[in-house]
Amino acid sequence: MAQAELKEAVTENDVTLSHQQYLTFMLGGETFAIGILAIKEIIEYGQLTEVPRMPDFIRGVINLRGAVVPVIDLKARFSNRLTEVARRTCIVIIEVQSGDDETQDIGILVDAVNEVLEIPQPDIEPPPSFGAAIESRFINGMGKVNDKFVIILDIAHILMIDEISQLAADHTESVSPLANNEGSDESSD
Amino acid sequence: MDMDDALQTFMAEGHELLEDMENALLSIESDPDNEDTINAIFRAAHTIKGSAGLFGLNYLVTFTHVVESVLDRVRAREVAISTDLVALLLSSCDHLTDLMDWVARGEDDVSDSLARKSLGIEENLKVFLDTPVAGAGEQVSADSSAAEDGHSADVDADEPPVAEPALTEKDLWHISLRFGPDVLRHGMDPVSFIRYLATLGTIHHIETLLDAIPDAGNMDPETCYTGFEISLHSTQSKEAIEGVFEFVSEESQIHILAPDCLQEEYIRLIKALPEEDMKLGEILVRCGTLTHRELESALQQQQSSGNSLQPIGEMLVEKNVVNSEVVNAAVRKQKTVKEARPPEASLIRVDADKLDNLINLVGELIIAGAGTNILALRSGQSDLIESTETLSRLVEEVRDSALNLRMVQIGSTFNRFQRVVRDVSQELGKDIRLTINGGDTELDKTVVEKIADPLTHLVRNSMDHGIEAEEVRLAAGKPAHGSLMLNAYHDAGSIVIEVSDDGGGIHKDRILSKAIEKGLISENSAAAMTDKDIFNLVFEPGFSTADQVSNLSGRGVGMDVVRRNIESLRGTVEMDSQDGQGTMARIRLPLTLAIIDGFLVGVNQSAYVIPLDMVVECVEYGAWKESDNSHCLNLRGEVLPYIRLSEYFETQNPGHSSERESVVVVRFGDSKVGLVVDRLMGEFQTVIKPLGKLFNGVGGISGFTILGSGDVVLILDIPSLINDAGTLLYQTDRQAMTA
Numbered sequence: 001m002a003q004a005e006l007k008e009a010v011t012e013n014d015v016t017l018s019h020q021q022y023l024t025f026m027l028g029g030e031t032f033a034i035g036i037l038a039i040k041e042i043i044e045y046g047q048l049t050e051v052p053r054m055p056d057f058i059r060g061v062i063n064l065r066g067a068v069v070p071v072i073d074l075k076a077r078f079s080n081r082l083t084e085v086a087r088r089t090c091i092v093i094i095e096v097q098s099g100d101d102e103t104q105d106i107g108i109l110v111d112a113v114n115e116v117l118e119i120p121q122p123d124i125e126p127p128p129s130f131g132a133a134i135e136s137r138f139i140n141g142m143g144k145v146n147d148k149f150v151i152i153l154d155i156a157h158i159l160m161i162d163e164i165s166q167l168a169a170d171h172t173e174s175v176s177p178l179a180n181n182e183g184s185d186e187s188s189d
Numbered sequence: 190m191d192m193d194d195a196l197q198t199f200m201a202e203g204h205e206l207l208e209d210m211e212n213a214l215l216s217i218e219s220d221p222d223n224e225d226t227i228n229a230i231f232r233a234a235h236t237i238k239g240s241a242g243l244f245g246l247n248y249l250v251t252f253t254h255v256v257e258s259v260l261d262r263v264r265a266r267e268v269a270i271s272t273d274l275v276a277l278l279l280s281s282c283d284h285l286t287d288l289m290d291w292v293a294r295g296e297d298d299v300s301d302s303l304a305r306k307s308l309g310i311e312e313n314l315k316v317f318l319d320t321p322v323a324g325a326g327e328q329v330s331a332d333s334s335a336a337e338d339g340h341s342a343d344v345d346a347d348e349p350p351v352a353e354p355a356l357t358e359k360d361l362w363h364i365s366l367r368f369g370p371d372v373l374r375h376g377m378d379p380v381s382f383i384r385y386l387a388t389l390g391t392i393h394h395i396e397t398l399l400d401a402i403p404d405a406g407n408m409d410p411e412t413c414y415t416g417f418e419i420s421l422h423s424t425q426s427k428e429a430i431e432g433v434f435e436f437v438s439e440e441s442q443i444h445i446l447a448p449d450c451l452q453e454e455y456i457r458l459i460k461a462l463p464e465e466d467m468k469l470g471e472i473l474v475r476c477g478t479l480t481h482r483e484l485e486s487a488l489q490q491q492q493s494s495g496n497s498l499q500p501i502g503e504m505l506v507e508k509n510v511v512n513s514e515v516v517n518a519a520v521r522k523q524k525t526v527k528e529a530r531p532p533e534a535s536l537i538r539v540d541a542d543k544l545d546n547l548i549n550l551v552g553e554l555i556i557a558g559a560g561t562n563i564l565a566l567r568s569g570q571s572d573l574i575e576s577t578e579t580l581s582r583l584v585e586e587v588r589d590s591a592l593n594l595r596m597v598q599i600g601s602t603f604n605r606f607q608r609v610v611r612d613v614s615q616e617l618g619k620d621i622r623l624t625i626n627g628g629d630t631e632l633d634k635t636v637v638e639k640i641a642d643p644l645t646h647l648v649r650n651s652m653d654h655g656i657e658a659e660e661v662r663l664a665a666g667k668p669a670h671g672s673l674m675l676n677a678y679h680d681a682g683s684i685v686i687e688v689s690d691d692g693g694g695i696h697k698d699r700i701l702s703k704a705i706e707k708g709l710i711s712e713n714s715a716a717a718m719t720d721k722d723i724f725n726l727v728f729e730p731g732f733s734t735a736d737q738v739s740n741l742s743g744r745g746v747g748m749d750v751v752r753r754n755i756e757s758l759r760g761t762v763e764m765d766s767q768d769g770q771g772t773m774a775r776i777r778l779p780l781t782l783a784i785i786d787g788f789l790v791g792v793n794q795s796a797y798v799i800p801l802d803m804v805v806e807c808v809e810y811g812a813w814k815e816s817d818n819s820h821c822l823n824l825r826g827e828v829l830p831y832i833r834l835s836e837y838f839e840t841q842n843p844g845h846s847s848e849r850e851s852v853v854v855v856r857f858g859d860s861k862v863g864l865v866v867d868r869l870m871g872e873f874q875t876v877i878k879p880l881g882k883l884f885n886g887v888g889g890i891s892g893f894t895i896l897g898s899g900d901v902v903l904i905l906d907i908p909s910l911i912n913d914a915g916t917l918l919y920q921t922d923r924q925a926m927t928a
Binding site for chain 1: 553556795837838839878881882883884885887888889890893895899900901902903
């Protein structure tokens with residue numbers, strides 16, 4: 001069973017890694033990259049509506065031409081520190097699988113977007129097993145660009161709807177005014 | 190592809206017909222002499238058979254044929270309506286539904302078990318066919334059923350002509366038949382007229398005219414579209430031939446041309462015929478102006494000369510086979526016939542997706558309109574403001590009528606329960622009568638579809654557990670027959686559906702002991718529970734009070750599913766009961782699922798929408814500030830629990846305190862709650878956007894909407910807020926008690 005899962009994960013990685021083009025962006029002073037195939041568009045940070053009782057990394061929802069799109073703060077997801085909104089803050093709209101045939105758009109909040117570039121396969125190293133700033137299961141690989149490493153994110157993994165909604169539900173439970181006092185410990189996240 | 194569409198239509202209509210048939214069967218039991226009902230049943234079976242024949246669904250045709258034959262005898266008063274017969278016909282109905290479902294799976298032949306079942310029911314039905322009857326009707330009925338054995342819609346056209354040597358060419362009558370559209374509705378089968386005609390002589394040739402049949406989507410299977418051109422060898426008089434069609438003569442076009450008639454008569458006939466797009470030569474042949482031999486020789490010549498482009502009509506004129514005047518009349522006919530199309534039917538079947546699309550678009554229109562309104566107000570141009578106001582009024586009307594398109598009456602869903610009640614009461618050996626009220630109450634189609642299952646469960650539950658056995662009822666001084674009532678009405682922006690019975694009611698103590706036994710509640714909390722809370726325990730998962738498990742209910746699965754299904758429609762369900770008097774389950778559902786009128790309120794920097802239908806009133810909060818920590822207000826002597834939205838949603842409030850807080854009193858069902866907000870921002874049309882997977886767990890919120898300014902705001906989930914307010918109140922009480 002575990003082996004099968006591993007195998008599946010590997011093939012998934014292969015597919016993701018075969019994208020040769022990546023969007024690089026800044027997040028908390030570090031450079032990250034994601035494959036461009038999943039990206040629908042990049043928009044300026046605009047009016048965002050907060051949704052109460054959500055974990056911090058779910059910043060809220062925006063109106064994307066009539067559709068309501070949730071926005072996730074990647075920095076908060078990785079490090080529990082909120083992204084501060086500045087002049088170059090952007091929202092990258094990404095299409096993720098949310099079911100068998102369904103897709104959902106999710107926005108991710110980034111400090112700034114840099115460029116779209118090609119990282120050839122040989123320049124991509126496997127993710128380090130420890131020492132990275134973020135959990136290694138979120139990393140697809142380390143890409144070498146101009147002798148510097150950029151972290152290539154496994155965006156499908158990070159934005160796994162089921163996992164996020166589970167986190168959100170757990171959080172809601174713990175902050176609900178109905179919950180008993182012992183449950184409202186926020187650091188449990 | 191077209192055939193698939195047609196099949197879809199056939200399925201939909203077939204199911205409707207079966208439903209009608211079932212309803213008619215249920216009502217005929219109590220009123221066996223109602224001819225209209227008998228005819229309705231017959232027509233339903235007949236139409237299904239006919240349409241099934243069109244699709245070549247032989248197993249349906251064969252089975253329905255037997256049903257129809259029995260019904261035919263019923264119609265002819267040769268077989269009396271009896272409970273057995275109705276039961277048998279009802280099971281035939283069910284079997285037909287099964288067969289239809291099989292058709293939907295797109296397989297050519299039925300499974301063995303279904304085929305066996307068909308045969309079984311057919312055997313039983315045939316008993317009614319074989320019973321002898323008084324009077325001369327027997328012969329006729331036997332004839333017609335025998336005659337119809339081989340009949341499916343297309344057989345008639347190629348009946349083999351039987352030559353009778355005694356007759357000569359000059360006895361060849363030409364009969365042109367166009368059956369009126371209502372012939373089938375009046376219970377008459379065109380085929381039987383033709384069969385009767387055949388007894389007067391020999392049908393030399395018959396052409397079936399199907400040109401009037403619209404494409405399957407628009408076709409009404411109860412309407413007769415067919416016409417026939419018949420040439421008949423007969424020595425009978427014109428009166429005798431006319432007599433054949435006496436019953437349909439008023440509504441149908443019937444032209445009978447004597448063997449020796451003049452060419453002018455033929456021309457007149459061509460002018461009178463409603464057909465279009467027919468090949469000229471064919472018209473002529475069908476009119477009997479030409480014999481087949483003449484046409485064949487014309488065709489042969491056409492082939493041999495290789496001039497295949499020359500129309501048969503011209504060819505015939507060249508050959509002087511027909512008078513050119515006749516051809517010209519036919520040509521004129523082809524040109525003018527398009528103007529005389531039949532009027533459209535008053536009902537249109539629309540794809541549900543198209544409707545959804547329209548409603549989505551209307552939703553976008555409302556949002557865009559609200560944006561325009563804001564811009565207009567900002568510009569300060571009075572004429573612009575005026576025109577946008579007109580526009581938004583129109584948009585509102587468009588919204589209402591678009592939403593109305595999806596509204597259907599709940600009556601058809603209710604009527605289905607006549608059957609359920611009949612079957613279940615027989616199974617249980619109880620005499621139970623169903624009363625239906627408010628069947629014309631309208632609600633959204635999706636809601637209607639999804640409410641049927643929970644309703645069935647509640648109805649069965651009432652019959653099984655609620656209504657007592659006859660002896661018990663009589664002992665309690667109640668009438669021997671139990672009553673079940675389905676009631677629907679509109680109330681405060683929602684629709685209420687009640688399922689009530691006059692049975693024994695719910696025993697509180699039994700519920701409590703059961704709930705404690707199953708660990709659903711503790712003994713302590715049981716003491717604090719209100720009657721309503723106790724009754725509603727039946728909706729908890731894993732709860733069942735029936736001492737006996739029957740195959741109907743009592744396995745403890747179901748009531749929680751009922752509640753879940755209803756809640757997924759944003760509705761609620763609750764139980765009410767009077768010991769010894771009966772039980773009532775009350776379902777409350779929102780009217781629509783897409784667009785509502787909303788009331789916008791502000792809390793700190795955020796805005797929220799409250800469904801306007803649920804708002805009772807708005808009052809100033811200031812007057813009650815002193816009683817702040819009781820979570821309760823005194824509203825004109827009434828205890829009103831309240832929720833401070835800023836606390837509830839934990840919106841950050843850095844040192845900000847609004848001067849004029851307001852309380853919005855909202856109501857859902859019997860409960861009221863006050864919501865403390867900072868600002869009241871007025872009402873506006875709200876397009877509900879679903880929360881989506883990510884936010885499904887958020888309490889107190891039922892969806893998003895987009896304001897005219899483009900901002901996303903949250904729609905409050907009032908039922909869950911009311912629920913939470915009750916719990917908050919309870920907790921505060923407890924804290925106050927322990928302190």
